[in-house]
Amino acid sequence: MAKTILYPVTPVIFCRSLATIVYSISAICRSGWNNRSISPCCADSTTTDICNLAMTQSDYTIRKAKWPEERELLRQVREPVFVEEQGVPQAMEWDDDDMMAYHLLALDQAQRPIATARLLGNGQIGRMAVLPEWRNQGIGTALLLTLIQHADSIGLQSLFLHAQTSAEAFYAKAGFTADGDHFMEAGIEHQKMVLSFNQDMAEELFLAQLGKTPELFHLHTVEDHQAHATCMLRQAKRHLSIFTQTLDPQIFDTPPFVDAVKQLATRSRFSRIRILLQDNTLVVQQGHQLVELAQRLSTAIEIRIPGDEYMDYEENFILVDELGYLHRKQAVNLIGTACYNDRYRANRMQTIFNEAWEFGTPDRELARLHL
CATH class of the missing domain: 3.40.630.30 (Gcn5-related N-acetyltransferase (GNAT))
Incomplete structure (x- = not known):
């Protein structure tokens, strides 16, 4: 036809x-x-x-x-x-x-x-x-x-x-x-x-392709972080690593981001989503869609408390397929950067994440939540 x-x-x-x-x-x-x-x-x-x-x-x-x-x-x-x-x-x-x-x-x-x-x-x-x-x-x-x-x-x-x-x-x-x-x-x-x-944001995101776009994007607002985090995650093939202080609901508890995580988690039996959460207070008090999703898809999504050495680690970051990242030097400061194709820096942050993960422990308090 x-x-x-x-x-x-x-x-x-x-x-x-x-x-x-x-x-x-x-x-x-x-x-x-x-x-x-x-x-x-x-x-x-x-x-x-x-x-x-x-x-x-x-x-x-x-x-x-x-x-x-x-x-x-x-x-x-x-x-x-x-x-x-x-x-x-x-x-x-x-x-x-x-x-x-x-x-x-x-x-x-x-x-x-x-x-x-x-x-x-x-x-x-x-x-x-x-x-x-x-x-x-x-x-x-x-x-x-x-x-x-x-x-x-x-x-x-x-x-x-x-x-x-x-x-x-x-x-x-x-x-x-x-x-x-x-x-x-x-x-x-x-x-x-x-x-x-x-x-402006739309045009910026139009250029951003995981594994292809080397430009450094500067992040200043919650909206900046939301947009690039979801855009990057939507292009993921296998892996997502999140090192976060509070699992900020304005970024991680939004329908687009949670749905993108779900799509990655169910895309392949090799999909792996790991989250290191330093402080679960806000999540326990208010609930969180991403935590609820992790409970339902526990074979693909895991949340841990980082090892003691990293409990006060100030930097927060998101890593996608060891190709792209979003990074903040301080969790309390929204100033940050995103890059969709910087394997060298992404690997450096992945090394830090893996060490904190290896010595981390499952968050049993979150496991008991019925959201």
């Missing part, structure tokens, strides 16, 4: 905190549209690896839809999905916002409508729908990133949407974060999610 180039998506998708930024842009560190898609209205509940996003070929195209001239084409998707499948009242499905919205339409090779989405002038994304037979083929991801690209091109500083709760993980992968509590809309539980743009 002949293939059609997907509506071009350039690497200008940028988010807010590292928990968000990496899933949309750093993800473009690799190529290939994701092979999963949103289900009606929002997304499916599966975890989507947005770190593999970019332009590719497919059996469909995405383009802007004209309103009201192409209302019928939009109707052929929205009514079967929202009205018939989900029971949304028809009066709620069509509103005055359609007149001023930026509409997207996905078409198959026969130019039949298969998916829709829209963006309002206030930055709200909505009416994302994919016909059942076209789900799980990356169309939802393509629609979402195309809207994000358009929003950035017209100068919007932020976006928001009302995600069905089953789709929260999907939107989190694209950089959206939850805002407020769950609420009911059209009889379905939803969560408001928001996304803010950071183009």
Whole structure:
């Protein structure tokens, strides 16, 4: 079957905190549209690896839809999905916002409508729908990133949407974060999610390839650490080593980072993730998603207390495949560096880590936690 180039998506998708930024842009560190898609209205509940996003070929195209001239084409998707499948009242499905919205339409090779989405002038994304037979083929991801690209091109500083709760993980992968509590809309539980743009960070991450990019990146904020940690980890093949004072939740307890750890842990039976934690007080008091994941995947993820000689060691670092690293001279100071291809320095830090690990002990207090 002949293939059609997907509506071009350039690497200008940028988010807010590292928990968000990496899933949309750093993800473009690799190529290939994701092979999963949103289900009606929002997304499916599966975890989507947005770190593999970019332009590719497919059996469909995405383009802007004209309103009201192409209302019928939009109707052929929205009514079967929202009205018939989900029971949304028809009066709620069509509103005055359609007149001023930026509409997207996905078409198959026969130019039949298969998916829709829209963006309002206030930055709200909505009416994302994919016909059942076209789900799980990356169309939802393509629609979402195309809207994000358009929003950035017209100068919007932020976006928001009302995600069905089953789709929260999907939107989190694209950089959206939850805002407020769950609420009911059209009889379905939803969560408001928001996304803010950071183009400088996005461009920086676009250049960062594990084992290839020798440039030194300077880190100053939590967002810097979040973004590079997740971007680098998304490219890992086998190993992750973390030497940390507190397992800072702003960096390590974010959905993108935890999901990246999970993907590495389950990628191969040779995957090995080791964490040296100097002070577990915060984790014990507040809980931690990464610790919970380690309990579930204990064959791949292990947490230890470092040997006595390293309990007061001031430097914190993350090592990925002994190729890339993030490093801070002082755990209490966010000033640091990241490099995606410095085997010499990474090996030096790995030697320190291995020694602290060898004389370390399992953290039994964490093992007893029921998070």
